[in-house]
Amino acid sequence: MDFQYLFELLCGGMVKGSIYALIALGYTMVYGIIQLINFAHGEIYMIGAFVAFIVTGVLTLAGYSGLTVLVVAAIVAMIYAAAYGYTLEKIAYRPLRNAPRLSPLISAIGASIFLMNYVQLAQTPDFLPFPELISDFAFMEPISRYVSSADLVILVVTALTMIALTVLIKYTRIGKAMRATQQDAVMARLVGINVDRVISATFIIGSLLAAIAGVLIASRTGQINAAIGFMAGIKAFTAAVLGGIGNIPGAVLGGLVLGIAETLGAGYISSAYEDVFAFGLLVLILILRPAGLLGKAVKQKV
Amino acid sequence: MNHFKRSLGIGLWFMFLTLPLVVVRVNTLSQEVEWRWANMLWVGLAAFAIAWAWRYSIDRRAARQAQGGSQTRPLSARRSWAQRLSDDPILSRRLLMVAALAALAFPWLVSTGQNFYHVNIMVSALIFVVLGLGLNITVGLAGLLDLGYIAFFAVGAYTYALLSKNFDLGFWTCLPLGGIMGMFFGLVLGFPILRLRGDYLAIVTLGFGSITKIVLENSDVLFGGAAGIAGIPRPDLFGLVLDGREKSLYSYYIVLALVALTVFVTNRLKNSRIGWAWMALREDEIACVAMGVDMARTKLSAYALGAFWAGLVGVIFAAHNNFINPDSFTFMDSAMILAMVVLGGMGSILGVIIAALALKLLPEYLRAFAEYRMLVFGAVMVLMMIFRPQGLISGLRRKYEYDVSKGSDDVGK
Numbered sequence: 001m002d003f004q005y006l007f008e009l010l011c012g013g014m015v016k017g018s019i020y021a022l023i024a025l026g027y028t029m030v031y032g033i034i035q036l037i038n039f040a041h042g043e044i045y046m047i048g049a050f051v052a053f054i055v056t057g058v059l060t061l062a063g064y065s066g067l068t069v070l071v072v073a074a075i076v077a078m079i080y081a082a083a084y085g086y087t088l089e090k091i092a093y094r095p096l097r098n099a100p101r102l103s104p105l106i107s108a109i110g111a112s113i114f115l116m117n118y119v120q121l122a123q124t125p126d127f128l129p130f131p132e133l134i135s136d137f138a139f140m141e142p143i144s145r146y147v148s149s150a151d152l153v154i155l156v157v158t159a160l161t162m163i164a165l166t167v168l169i170k171y172t173r174i175g176k177a178m179r180a181t182q183q184d185a186v187m188a189r190l191v192g193i194n195v196d197r198v199i200s201a202t203f204i205i206g207s208l209l210a211a212i213a214g215v216l217i218a219s220r221t222g223q224i225n226a227a228i229g230f231m232a233g234i235k236a237f238t239a240a241v242l243g244g245i246g247n248i249p250g251a252v253l254g255g256l257v258l259g260i261a262e263t264l265g266a267g268y269i270s271s272a273y274e275d276v277f278a279f280g281l282l283v284l285i286l287i288l289r290p291a292g293l294l295g296k297a298v299k300q301k302v
Numbered sequence: 303m304n305h306f307k308r309s310l311g312i313g314l315w316f317m318f319l320t321l322p323l324v325v326v327r328v329n330t331l332s333q334e335v336e337w338r339w340a341n342m343l344w345v346g347l348a349a350f351a352i353a354w355a356w357r358y359s360i361d362r363r364a365a366r367q368a369q370g371g372s373q374t375r376p377l378s379a380r381r382s383w384a385q386r387l388s389d390d391p392i393l394s395r396r397l398l399m400v401a402a403l404a405a406l407a408f409p410w411l412v413s414t415g416q417n418f419y420h421v422n423i424m425v426s427a428l429i430f431v432v433l434g435l436g437l438n439i440t441v442g443l444a445g446l447l448d449l450g451y452i453a454f455f456a457v458g459a460y461t462y463a464l465l466s467k468n469f470d471l472g473f474w475t476c477l478p479l480g481g482i483m484g485m486f487f488g489l490v491l492g493f494p495i496l497r498l499r500g501d502y503l504a505i506v507t508l509g510f511g512s513i514t515k516i517v518l519e520n521s522d523v524l525f526g527g528a529a530g531i532a533g534i535p536r537p538d539l540f541g542l543v544l545d546g547r548e549k550s551l552y553s554y555y556i557v558l559a560l561v562a563l564t565v566f567v568t569n570r571l572k573n574s575r576i577g578w579a580w581m582a583l584r585e586d587e588i589a590c591v592a593m594g595v596d597m598a599r600t601k602l603s604a605y606a607l608g609a610f611w612a613g614l615v616g617v618i619f620a621a622h623n624n625f626i627n628p629d630s631f632t633f634m635d636s637a638m639i640l641a642m643v644v645l646g647g648m649g650s651i652l653g654v655i656i657a658a659l660a661l662k663l664l665p666e667y668l669r670a671f672a673e674y675r676m677l678v679f680g681a682v683m684v685l686m687m688i689f690r691p692q693g694l695i696s697g698l699r700r701k702y703e704y705d706v707s708k709g710s711d712d713v714g715k
Contacts (some may be wrong), residue, residue, distance in 0.1 A: 023455050037501050050323060057328030058335055076322075080528065083319055095688045102447060109637055110683025117677040122324045122341075129330055230633070234512070237505060272520040279509035286506055289493045289634045 009267040010260060014218070015151045017259020018158035023236035023250040024243070025165065026206025032182045032246035033202050034097070039108035040088055041210060042233020043115035044081050046226065048211030049218040050119055052077040053130055060131065070133040072300045078211040085207030086200055094196075105131035109186070112230070120226040127128040127225045130218040131197025160280075161212060162252060165205070169248065174201050182246070231275070253293060257281075305357045308527015313350030320345045343629050405558055409579035418550040425550065425622055427662035428557045429615050434642035434658040435564045435651065436611030441640065443577060444604035445584025447504040449636055450511025454484040454609040456518065456631040458616020463531040463626055464524075473537040477617050485606045492605035496598055511636055518628040530627025537621050553622045560618065561655075563612055568651055571607070580604050581649070634676075641679065643685055647693025656694060 023045055030038045055073040064072075092111040096104040134150040167174035181190040181198045189195050217232075218224045235258065243254025258278060265277035285292065324345060327336040412420040433455060440448050458480035465471040465479065495506050519528045536549050537556060573579045579600045582590040591597050620626050638661060646657030665675045684694070 035501075036503065047323070054326050054328055057330065058326065061328075061335055062334060079342075080319075080322060086626045087315075087319060092684050092688075098693075099687070099691060102502070103691050105501065107684045107687040109640070110680045110687070112680070113637065113676055114680030114684065117456070117674075117680060120318070120325060121673060121677060123327060128421065147338075234505075234508065238509075241502070241505065270520075273516065276513050276516050279513050282509050283494065283506055286498060286502055290497060290502065 005267070009263050011147050011151065013084070013260030013263035014256060016263060017239075017256035018155055019217050019240045019255075020232075020236050020259050021212050021252045021255025022158055022161065022209045022216075023232060024255045025248065026210050027237050028240040028243070028245055028248060029178075029202050029206050031240065032186070032248075033178065033199060034093070034104075035101070036093060036205075037079065037108060038093075038203075039105070040092070040111040040115055040232065041206065042229035042231075042236065043112050044085050044088070044229075045205075045210035045214045045232055045236075046229030047084050047115065047119065047213030048077040048081040048207075049130075049224045050058075050123060050214075050226070051080045051211075051214040051229065052218060053224055055126060056131055056133065066133070071152050072217075073133070074212065074215045077215050078208045079154025081207040081211030081214070082204045085203040085210075088115075089200060089203040112233070116226055116229060123226065125226060128224045130224050130273050132220050132222060133219045150167040153202050154220060156215045157212065157216060162210060165209070168205070168292070176197070178202060235275075235278055238278055241282060241292055242285050243267045247292065249272075250292055250294035257293070257294040304356065305361075309350050309353040309357065311345045312353040316340050316349035324403070359625065402562075409554055418547045421547075421550045421554050423623075423663065423666050425553050425557055427659055427666075428554075428561055429619050429622070430639065430642065430662045431561050431655050431658040432557070432564050432615040434641050434646065435561075435568055436608050436615070437639050438643050438646075438649065438651070438654050439568060439571070439611070440604050440608035441643050442650070442654070443572065443584065444580035444601065446601060446604060447501075447507070447640075448605075448608065449504050449508035449633070449640065450514070450523040450640055451507075451608070451612060452631045452633075452636040453511045453514035453614040454487060454612035455619065455635075456514055456612035456628075457487050457609075457628045459620040459630075460525060460531075460616075462533050462612070462617040462620045466535055467531065467533075473535065473617070473621050477614065480617035481610045481614035482614065485610040486569075487613075488606040488609025489602060494601045496601055498531055508636075511631075511633060515628050515631055519546045526627070528628060530625060530629075532625045534620050534624050534626065536624065537618075553618070554593070557615070557618050557622075560615060565655075566653055572651075574650070576600065576603060581686055619706050634699055638679075644683070647695045650693060650695045653693050653695035 010050070018244055024043065026044070027038060027039050030036060032035070052073040055059075056069055059069045088111055092107050093104055096107055106207055106285060132150075134153050169178060175200045177188070177193045178201065180191070181195055195265065213232075239254040239258045240251045241254070242258055243250025243252070257262045257273075261281050262274055264280050266274040321342065324341045325338050327338065328334075329336060395432075398411055409418075409421045410425065434452070437448065437451050440446050440451070461480045461483045462473070462476040465476050466473075471479075489509055491507075495503055498506060518525045521527065525531070537552055579590070579595045582593070582595060583597070583600050583604075587597070619630075642658040642661055645661070646653030647657070661679075665672065671678070
């Protein structure tokens with residue numbers, strides 16, 4: 001057994017998994033509240049990465065560099081991703097709130113195709129090089145073989161984001177309203193919660209998380225493209241289902257499990273079949289435990 | 303005036319929204335930033351105009367409704383022309399005859415001499431008509447959302463390609479084999495996902511579709527890898543030697559016959575016992591099972607029959623193109639077929655045919671807009687869901703309604 005190799009794979013899997021987890025949170029929150037697979041969520045993540053790329057480009061040419069650029073780019077990307085998420089919900093999903101289940105799903109697929117092609121037309125269909133914004137830290141020198149500085153930043157930022165999200169949902173007014181809406185939207189409305197606003201807030205928060213994921217992953221892999229959203233979206237949804245959809249800790253766990261499983265499969269068996277491991281895991285989980293790892297099986301009442 | 307302000311607000315919002323992506327373009331090679339301010343103006347104006355028109359039309363409709371009062375139009379007037387047409391057996395039969403004649407004569411009308419470009423385009427459009435009709439069984443009739451339908455198409459295409467390459471089997475032997483292989487895969491994949499509902503089903507089928515493509519791409523020895531398989535023989539006709547034009551014509555008539563067969567079979571299935579079970583399952587699974595419908599058998603049959611048509615037409619696709627590679631079987635193609643079913647009207651045969659022809663033929667002839675094709679396609683999918691969720695021609699089930707205009711005393715007591 002080569003433990004060093006295993007350890008490297010585990011670290012890579014954790015990093016990948018935490019990105020999946022960030023995107024999966026958006027899926028799981030939206031699904032929990034309006035039972036909709038927001039297919040266009042991956043596209044929001046892609047738009048976040050693209051906006052960050054543009055801001056970085058403008059700032060770099062204006063003579064700034066390093067961490068300042070990263071922070072500014074991340075903030076602008078988050079603002080725009082939130083704006084897109086909000087608008088998307090207003091246009092594509094709100095008119096279909098009471099339609100049959102299939103309609104919003106198809107609308108979401110349409111929105112996803114639209115956004116992807118919109119970015120392709122407005123920018124470029126080619127791969128763009130994303131600058132390395134996270135410089136190597138001096139204290140990371142001894143272990144940089146296993147965990148690069150960028151990986152550390154990703155892990156730390158993800159952990160902080162999760163904590164912030166938990167606090168938001170547990171202790172704030174809007175978080176309480178979100179939990180109430182998730183349990184019973186009609187009842188929530190009756191006790192005076194503005195459900196429309198809660199849904200908008202959910203989309204905005206989910207988009208913010210997706211934008212963070214977009215900026216982080218773009219600065220790690222070093223390239224972006226208008227099509228990156230699709231695969232990331234599907235994988236993140238897989239992660240959300242894996243953990244039990246609608247369940248927030250489940251999404252994080254699902255993301256990590258998926259990331260590690262994928263990296264181990266790619267490392268030990270074959271890297272060409274990386275995506276097959278992800279989907280295979282999804283199919284297995286759904287057959288064996290349809291409610292997901294942390295989800296409770298709901299008995300259907302008639 | 304209020305409308306003006308609100309529309310202005312929407313225009314400004316979209317200008318803000320599109321600011322970084324549409325206006326700025328960073329060229330990383332030459333280290334330059336390109337500012338395209340004119341685009342922003344256009345976006346703002348377009349958003350303003352659309353918002354204004356939207357408000358105006360809503361106002362108009364409200365005004366008309368207020369004027370019309372509570373008068374409801376009689377039932378017969380509420381139905382669309384297509385439904386009224388299909389209710390009239392003599393007229394619809396005549397129209398069917400005209401359509402059949404037009405389809406048979408089509409290649410002789412458009413292709414002269416060695417020019418068979420239009421025929422080839424029509425063949426690929428008709429292939430998608432069959433795919434649309436096949437998916438219509440799974441999605442439209444049985445309500446099982448399948449996002450990986452293209453995988454069965456791939457199964458059919460690769461069945462023919464491999465059998466003809468390795469075992470020298472002819473087209474006509476492989477045609478049923480392709481269909482059976484598709485059906486077999488439908489059953490194999492259908493079993494584990496019987497318990498899943500709606501959204502989960504969609505995502506698992508999407509997963510299957512993606513796995514199929516990845517496997518095809520990566521197994522170089524068996525499936526030819528990303529390069530695909532070339533030199534697939536065209537359909538044979540009793541050993542006659544055909545030239546290019548005749549080959550296209552032959553493919554055209556084969557696929558046309560398949561379309562006719564699919565329409566016939568789907569139409570009969572729709573009004574059969576199993577068809578009613580599918581529709582009942584689509585409307586309410588629990589109630590349907592409670593009424594004694596065998597859920598597993600009904601779902602599997604819908605899945606397998608949908609896959610059967612895809613496998614069948616996959617063989618024709620491989621034979622017509624001479625060449626296949628995994629790029630023909632992407633998620634976008636699955637989404638395209640799904641869009642045909644949805645835009646045409648779920649469960650409606652005529653609607654699916656029209657939508658499939660429109661979606662395949664319009665992009666071919668509107669080359670100037672080729673860039674914007676997918677953009678418009680996505681937008682149309684969203685707009686259709688909002689404004690006309692039942693599709694172009696809704697697949698209405700036969701139902702018995704009380705017609706108010708005729709009036710009768712014994713109702714309401």
